[in-house]
Amino acid sequence: MVLNKRQNDLLKIIVEDYIKTARPVGSKAICELLDCSSATIRNEMAYLEECGLLEKTHTSSGRIPSEKGYRYYVDNIMKPKELTGEDMLKLQTIFSNNSLMLNDTIIRSMEIISELTSYTAVVLGDDSSLNKVSKIEVVPLDENKLITIVITDKGHVEHRNVVMEKNVPMEEIRKTVELINNLIVGTPIDEVSSKLEFEVKPIISQYVKQHEVLYKAFYNAFNNFASDVSHETPFKLKGTSNFLNEPEFSNDADKIRKIVSKFDDNNIVSSIKEEDSGINIYIGSENSFDDDVTVIKTKYKVNDGEGTIALIGPKRMEYDRVIALLDYIKQNIDKNS
Amino acid sequence: MVLNKRQNDLLKIIVEDYIKTARPVGSKAICELLDCSSATIRNEMAYLEECGLLEKTHTSSGRIPSEKGYRYYVDNIMKPKELTGEDMLKLQTIFSNNSLMLNDTIIRSMEIISELTSYTAVVLGDDSSLNKVSKIEVVPLDENKLITIVITDKGHVEHRNVVMEKNVPMEEIRKTVELINNLIVGTPIDEVSSKLEFEVKPIISQYVKQHEVLYKAFYNAFNNFASDVSHETPFKLKGTSNFLNEPEFSNDADKIRKIVSKFDDNNIVSSIKEEDSGINIYIGSENSFDDDVTVIKTKYKVNDGEGTIALIGPKRMEYDRVIALLDYIKQNIDKNS
């Protein structure tokens, strides 16, 4: 499929106009821009429709871009936009605030982007289930309560409160922790609970008097690390509602419900999986979140792990601006890590 | 305002019917139930409307309860319902699962309630800014990265990754931590950063060589505890979308938007503040969340802190059932803590 210059220009005009107004674009409005008559435009439009790049909402309506049309626009027509001074300024104040941890900086800056664009921002933390245990700490709180803290090699920290059925002398606890530390360090976090069961349990029961109650306490604590999904891949959502102001949703209660439900589910995590390290754009059915939206996302790496940031918006997203914004954040993350 | 028996019965019937059907209740449907003619019912209805307990949606519609009507119903008419076997069974399986931490049990059981009722569940953790520091741990990750972990007297754990600009010998770090521990333990968490500035800084700079870089690292870490709202009062939301299926919202895109926006804001935390320890019901304008909803909430206390659980639903909430459900959870929390 090859487009000549005029067809290219026409597609650009239609996509950008539709992105701006959310209304089907008619031939008349375009004549002046391309310096020819509406009939000519109509002919070209018909051709673009034949190519699958445009669609009509009904037989005599103006044209709107098809999914393929957006894709063509993004791949071949659009040029990433320069960030406006205003946008940049807002983000700059976040990144230049040294008292924020990088992680918080990322979350905060995605919040800003969400406000700026009125799309929904998603920040997916790293998947700690692949991390390996690097240290276990135990802090006694009072007679029969402990806090167990697990630190992984990538700096991920998990903790659990443990209530023991009986009081156990500190010395016993210390010994147990030492044993566990020796055996568990280096184990991927999602294998810990089975390793506890089959390797640690036999040994503890040999060396420790109150092994029953202690083992149970630790087992419960660790068992949780694996099963608690929300801790495995922490994520932040911001701006769920901005979204709903987009005209294509604003009057359609069913669509709103459908999309809000999807945000409500924790499946976002799985539908926003990261891929290669560039900025990836998934338009409509290309993403596994919802056919009516575009997901644009990118991976980032920081000293202590990696993650994904994403924006979810309507298919008629301001692609050029969003790419510039994400790119800016990505660069700043790299610089700061 | 005093109601005779028939008026009382009538209000009960109207409220419960409206809760069930979401449709204005007409006089004819009631005659059989109260064994009198529709005209009589209409007279009584007019009286209840005069009292402010009922409303009409238009001049010739049936009646719906007013806010005051719901309030009267809840205070004077409704009897808390027995839990059905089915509801109880579902919750029982959560509470009898010993491998879950109590905290997770609470969250899980509120999720169940959300599914059962199709209202939105909120779990507010305890406000750790009032906790006092009970211990500070530091785990070195590699040459210039540390993890600082702060444990409070109520078992709350916070942690931050710290990147130091230069490498600092372990011995220096150890000494610093010891000093900080001595000075900070017992300090409320939201006062830590000022105490660091004015009491700890002078002392560190005396005893520790690389005090500049170390102080900065710790200061940044602690400064965050106070400023990061989401960590201060952690909360979980479940079932935002269930809500939207209620008939009074289902066709009103504006209302949906309005309420979803409120869930999106973190203001929920402030609008769901706990009060006394019973089960509190806030109907419509009585709550600070939204005039179109009822918020029903209760405080719970557990070994390592306290929190609030709440349900947000339409004003025509199944009050009797919801109260029974919350009460059941509350009792189980008390039993298990």
Place this chain on the structure above:
DNA sequence: ACGTAGCACTTTGGTAAATGGAGTGCTAAA
């Protein structure tokens, strides 16, 4: 004094018809 039958009146909600406007496709001419 209370209850009720009857009736006129109001509002809603749904369906049908009428109308204007925006936009297309096609044809024929430049």
Place this chain on the structure above:
DNA sequence: TTTAGCACTCCATTTACCAAAGTGCTACGT
């Protein structure tokens, strides 16, 4: 290859209309 012109299509909005549901009020009976 472009364009003017025209017939046609579909949408959106307005208007009209009707049945259903329900009310308030009046007048009558006990």
